[in-house]
Amino acid sequence: NAGVTQTPKFRVLKTGQSMTLLCAQDMNHEYMYWYRQDPGMGLRLIHYSVGEGTTAKGEVPDGYNVSRLKKQNFLLGLESAAPSQTSVYFCASSIRGAWGNIQYFGAGTRLSVL
Amino acid sequence: SQQGEEDPQALSIQEGENATMNCSYKTSINNLQWYRQNSGRGLVHLILIRSNEREKHSGRLRVTLDTSKKSSSLLITASRAADTASYFCATEAAGNKLTFGGGTRVLVKP
Numbered sequence: 001n002a003g004v005t006q007t008p009k010f011r012v013l014k015t016g017q018s019m020t021l022l023c024a025q026d027m028n029h030e031y032m033y034w035y036r037q038d039p040g041m042g043l044r045l046i047h048y049s050v051g052e053g054t055t056a057k058g059e060v061p062d063g064y065n066v067s068r069l070k071k072q073n074f075l076l077g078l079e080s081a082a083p084s085q086t087s088v089y090f091c092a093s094s095i096r097g098a099w100g101n102i103q104y105f106g107a108g109t110r111l112s113v114l
Numbered sequence: 115s116q117q118g119e120e121d122p123q124a125l126s127i128q129e130g131e132n133a134t135m136n137c138s139y140k141t142s143i144n145n146l147q148w149y150r151q152n153s154g155r156g157l158v159h160l161i162l163i164r165s166n167e168r169e170k171h172s173g174r175l176r177v178t179l180d181t182s183k184k185s186s187s188l189l190i191t192a193s194r195a196a197d198t199a200s201y202f203c204a205t206e207a208a209g210n211k212l213t214f215g216g217g218t219r220v221l222v223k224p
Contacts, residue, residue, distance in 0.1 A: 004156070042215050045213075
């Protein structure tokens with residue numbers, strides 16, 4: 001039972017390069033999220049998806065794009081990486097119940113942009 | 115902008131002591147959640163308290179919610195070295211999103 005899996009775990013990019021982060025969940029969750037976490041700060045929402053084929057902007061969407069072609073996968077793309085995008089990226093998934101929106105997180109991707 | 119703000123930012127205690135951390139938020143919420151993050155790992159959900167609840171327990175965790183003051187507290191009783199982690203509050207308002215605070219780093223010394 002893998003839960004939420006993120007690949008890669010680490011990546012170093014040069015300014016201007018592009019890359020895609022992959023998030024996969026095996027819990028059949030409808031909702032998926034991408035966050036970034038910077039030192040001393042909580043998580044900030046980049047983009048999210050409430051179902052296959054849908055995406056929406058979060059708090060800090062600029063410089064990122066996402067796609068949810070399959071229910072179990074949520075991809076985060078950086079078209080032209082900038083040093084300000086150096087961060088730890090977390091993917092999460094959830095299924096909304098009467099109790100609320102409890103999220104399950106991956107282990108994170110540590111990205112450095114030089 | 116952060117909805118939740120934790121206090122203190124860091125906490126150091128001896129094993130066996132209790133650890134208390136607080137979270138304040140700004141707008142009306144449906145529920146408030148606490149998550150734990152061990153070093154280098156993802157967040158793990160600990161407990162959820164609904165806006166119409168005042169106190170909730172789960173094992174050694176006790177959470178309170180005061181909606182009039184827009185604040186919550188997390189108490190970890192009889193702390194263990196394994197409780198060393200960062201703890202985040204997250205608020206859920208309308209919609210399907212959570213807004214996280216900056217976290218409290220807890221160090222439990224053996």
